Amino acid sequence: xxAVAEAPIAAPVATDVTFRVRRFLPEVDAEPHWEEYTVPxxxxxxxxxxxxxxxGEVDGTLSFRRSCGHGICGSDAMRxxxxxxxxxxxxxxxxxxxxxxTVEAIKGLPxxxxxxxxxxxxxxxxxxxxxxxxxxxxxxxxERLQSAExxxxxxxxxxxxxxxxxxxxxxxYWTDGQYFGPAAIVAANRFIFDSRDSGAEQRLxxxxxxxxxxxxxxxxxxxxxxxxxxxxxKAIQEVKRAxxxxx
Amino acid sequence: MATLTSVGTLYxxxxxxxxxxxxxxxxxxxxxxxxxxxLDTALVRVSPEAYDLxxxxxxxxxxxxxxxxxxxxxxxxxxxxxxxxxxDFWSKGPRYQRQMTWAIAAVWLLLMVPGTFFMLKxxxxxxxGSTS
Ligand code: HEM
Ligand code: SF4
Ligand code: SF4
Ligand code: FES
Numbered sequence: 026x027x028a029v030a031e032a033p034i035a036a037p038v039a040t041d042v043t044f045r046v047r048r049f050l051p052e053v054d055a056e057p058h059w060e061e062y063t064v065p066x067x068x069x070x071x072x073x074x075x076x077x078x079x080x081g082e083v084d085g086t087l088s089f090r091r092s093c094g095h096g097i098c099g100s101d102a103m104r105x106x107x108x109x110x111x112x113x114x115x116x117x118x119x120x121x122x123x124x125x126x127t128v129e130a131i132k133g134l135p136x137x138x139x140x141x142x143x144x145x146x147x148x149x150x151x152x153x154x155x156x157x158x159x160x161x162x163x164x165x166x167x168e169r170l171q172s173a174e175x176x177x178x179x180x181x182x183x184x185x186x187x188x189x190x191x192x193x194x195x196x197x198y199w200t201d202g203q204y205f206g207p208a209a210i211v212a213a214n215r216f217i218f219d220s221r222d223s224g225a226e227q228r229l230x231x232x233x234x235x236x237x238x239x240x241x242x243x244x245x246x247x248x249x250x251x252x253x254x255x256x257x258x259k260a261i262q263e264v265k266r267a268x269x270x271x272x
Numbered sequence: 273m274a275t276l277t278s279v280g281t282l283y284x285x286x287x288x289x290x291x292x293x294x295x296x297x298x299x300x301x302x303x304x305x306x307x308x309x310x311l312d313t314a315l316v317r318v319s320p321e322a323y324d325l326x327x328x329x330x331x332x333x334x335x336x337x338x339x340x341x342x343x344x345x346x347x348x349x350x351x352x353x354x355x356x357x358x359x360d361f362w363s364k365g366p367r368y369q370r371q372m373t374w375a376i377a378a379v380w381l382l383l384m385v386p387g388t389f390f391m392l393k394x395x396x397x398x399x400x401g402s403t404s
Contacts, residue, residue: 047280057280104280104283106284107282108283129281132283194285243288243356243366244285244291244292245287245288246286246289248288249286256367258359258366258369259366259367262366266361269361
C-alpha cells in the first residue's frame with residue numbers, strides 16, 4: 026500500500042447569523058421589546074456562544090443565566106424559535122439561519138430581566154413534593170440494597186437537571202397559577218417508584234390534590250421540550266395510574 | 273437596531289398541543305350546539321308552531337354546512353377523547369400518542385369524506401338540480 030495524499034479538509038467558515046432577542050431591562054424599559062443582533066458563527070457553535078458573543082462584543086447589558094455550558098446545570102433554559110431549549114445544547118447547524126433566530130425567556134414565570142425569570146415558584150412546587158428519601162423503621166447497618174429491576178423503574182426521573190424547560194412549556198402551567206407543573210411531578214415519580222422509599226403515599230396524596238396530576242391535559246409539550254430526553258408525560262401518567270389502580 | 277413588537281412569540285408546541293387546543297374548541301362548540309338544541313326542542317312545549325318555524329329555518333345550505341361541521345367536531349372530540357383516555361390509562365399510551373394521533377386523523381377522514389358527500393347531497397341537488 027502506498028500512501029495517498031488526502032484531500033485537504035476545508036476549513037470551517039463562519040457565517041453571519043441574526044438573532045432576534047426579547048430584551049427587558051427593568052431599570053429603563055416599561056415593556057419588553059425585540060432587538061436584532063448579527064454575529065459570525067460556525068455551524069457547530071451553540072446558541073449560548075452566540076449570546077456570549079453578543080454580550081461580549083456588541084451589547085454588554087444582555088443578561089442570561091448559564092453555568093456549565095454542557096447541558097448539566099440546567100441554567101440556560103430559554104425559548105429558541107418558539108420552543109424551550111437549553112442554549113448550550115442547541116447548535117447553529119440545527120437551526121434555520123435564513124431568517125432571524127428568536128430567543129426569549131421561558132414562559133409562565135415572572136420575567137426579571139432579559140432572558141432571566143424568577144425561578145422561585147418552580148422550586149417551590151419542587152419542594153412541595155418532598156424530593157428526598159423518606160424511610161421508616163430501623164436504620165439499616167449497611168446500604169439499602171435494590172435490585173437492578175427496581176432501580177430501572179425510576180431511572181428516567183433521575184436524569185432531571187431542573188432546568189424548567191418542561192414546566193414552562195406546559196399550557197396548563199402558563200394559564201393556571203396553581204398547577205405543580207411537570208418537573209415537580211417527575212421529581213415525585215422518582216421517589217414514589219423507588220423501592221427504598223416509604224413516602225409514596227404522602228406524595229401521591231399531594232399529587233391527588235387539585236394542583237396535582239389531574240391538571241395535566243396530555244399535550245406532550247413537556248416531553249418534547251425536555252433536554253434530557255425524559256418521557257415526562259409518561260412519568261405523570263404513571264402517577265395518575267398509581268393513584269387509580271394502586272389503592 | 274430594530275425595535276419590534278413587545279409581545280412574545282406563540283409557543284411552537286407539537287401535535288399534542290394542537291390536538292388539545294382542537295379538543296377544547298370542539299368540546300366548547302359541541303356544548304353550545306347542545307344548549308341551542310335543548311332550547312329549540314323545548315320550544316315544542318311552548319308552541320308547536322314556533323317550533324316548526326324554527327326547525328324550518330334550519331333547512332338552508334348554511335345550516336347544512338354547519339351540520340357537517342358539527343358531525344366533524346363531535347367525531348374528532350370523541351376519537352381524540354378516546355386517545356386521551358388511552359394515554360392516561362394504557363401503560364404504553366404515552367409512547368404511542370403520535371401514532372394514535374395519525375390513526376384518529378385517518379379514521380376521521382375515512383368517515384368524513386363519504387359522510388360529507390351524503391350530508392350535502394340533498395342541498396347540492398336542491399341548489400343545482402338533480403342529475404338523475
Ligand atoms: C362523544 C363522546 C365524548 C367523549 C369520548 C369525550 C371525551 C372527553 C375527554 C376524555 C376529555 C378530557 C380531555 C383532556 O383531559 O384533555 C373531554 C373534555 C371536554 N369535553 Fe368531551 N367527550 C365527549 C363528548 C362531549 C360533549 C357532548 C361535550 C359538550 C357538551 C364535550 C365537551 C368537552 C369539554 C368542554 C371538554 C374540556 C376540554 C379541556 O379541558 O381541554 N365533550 N372530553
Ligand atoms: S403533558 Fe401535561 S404536564 Fe406536560 S405540557 Fe402537557 S399538560 Fe403540561
Ligand atoms: S424533566 Fe427535563 S425539562 Fe423538566 S426540569 Fe427535568 S430536565 Fe428539565
Ligand atoms: S449552561 Fe448548564 S445546562 Fe446549559
